[in-house]
Amino acid sequence: MEDSMSAPVVVAYDQTPHSKSAVAEAVREAVSRGTGLRIVHAYTTVERIPMGPFSTVLPAGNVEPTNRHDAEEILAELAAAIRADQPALAVETSAVPGEAAAAIVAQARDACLLVLGSRGRGGFTGLLLGSTSQRVLADAVCPVIVVHDTPSEPKGEILVGLDIDGPCDDLLEFAFDTAARLGTGLVAATVWTEPWAMAYAARLGDEDGLAYEQARADRLKELLDPWRGKHPDVGVVARLYAAVRSGTAGTCLVEASTNADLLIVGARSEAGHRHANRLGPVAHAALHHAHCPVAVVPSSDDR
Structure with missing residues (x-):
């Protein structure tokens, strides 16, 4: 496990169709490279409640542990499915608090490759590249593959x-x-x-x-x-x-x-x-x- 994770393929996952496509691509890359796979999910530590045209940020309280638990459950379910399909693939998960782009970049510091979906939650329909992906691309120090959620026939x-x-x-x-x-x-x-x-x-x-x-x-x-x-x-x-x-x-x-x-x-x-x-x-x-x-x-x- 330690050797295979020395330079893993890292993928960002947030349950969106784009990130599911990214995971599929990351699995393929990790298997073909003979390296491990690290799945990253960033979660918020605060809660925003709409207040008319404005919103208010509630104190952290139980938000952080609750969101961390949910993130870990999401990752565990995904990792189990991948291991069932690719039992020889070393898979690790990382639930990270804070802003998504910074968390993803930090988790990919030791990666051989980072895989992203082109848009995440809150992306505007019609935009092919979301703001989080743009910020990650600005700071990533390893190669990054950006995928869409619409697979196409292989061209070879x-x-x-x-x-x-x-x-x-x-x-x-x-x-x-x-x-x-x-x-x-x-x-x-x-x-x-x-x-x-x-x-x-x-x-x-x-x-x-x-x-x-x-x-x-x-x-x-x-x-x-x-x-x-x-x-x-x-x-x-x-x-x-x-x-x-x-x-x-x-x-x-x-x-x-x-x-x-x-x-x-x-x-x-x-x-x-x-x-x-x-x-x-x-x-x-x-x-x-x-x-x-x-x-x-x-x-x-x-x-």
Whole structure:
């Protein structure tokens, strides 16, 4: 138990459909990784009573022990069901008092992966990413998979979006490892966003434009080749998009996600914010609009 929990898969659970989908994904990940599973449920220590247009917070009193007992019962029932289905899987539970995002982040400090539902209790219909998930993504130091509550038919393909002008090893390691474990193909995509004049030139057959486009393709191949060598059983397709023809990087990846089981994007911290991963426009678009679960992989420099 101790070894399997040294770097567990952690999942947040609050009985909502989104979190139930997250648990199913977390179980699959833990089994395929050969690690343990930790299920986290955050509970409140205060009680709010509506008072007309306002609300009042009652003193803790018996609220904390009552809510803790309820949380522990919820987790025990879920853990028992998982153990019955996966008897070899080491499962631990953690009922944590306080604000959900902070509790989840703290429980995932030693995790190899964190799995979240896209929305929790109180989420507005139509929003694909709830406020708790957004706050967790801002501070999580391990890769995070965000899932929806509507499962889709397996496509047999994982999609990773790469900025080939920046460091890509963390994303590629996660992408190739996931594809190898799950037995899927991998599509590595990058979006050629500048200079726009070169993209137009390539479209018109101009030699300089074509050479620049070929340089982009060569750079993508250079990044992929070492990982192809490490994972020869993973079928890899490289795709190069020109943004002036195909749209923004986020748009390209969201459209391509219709054919994927998982979309993988990166996150990097701003200087001075070591543990606050700032989601750029590509990750933001993916999390709000992708047609499949999304994995956000922080740079190892930020962990």
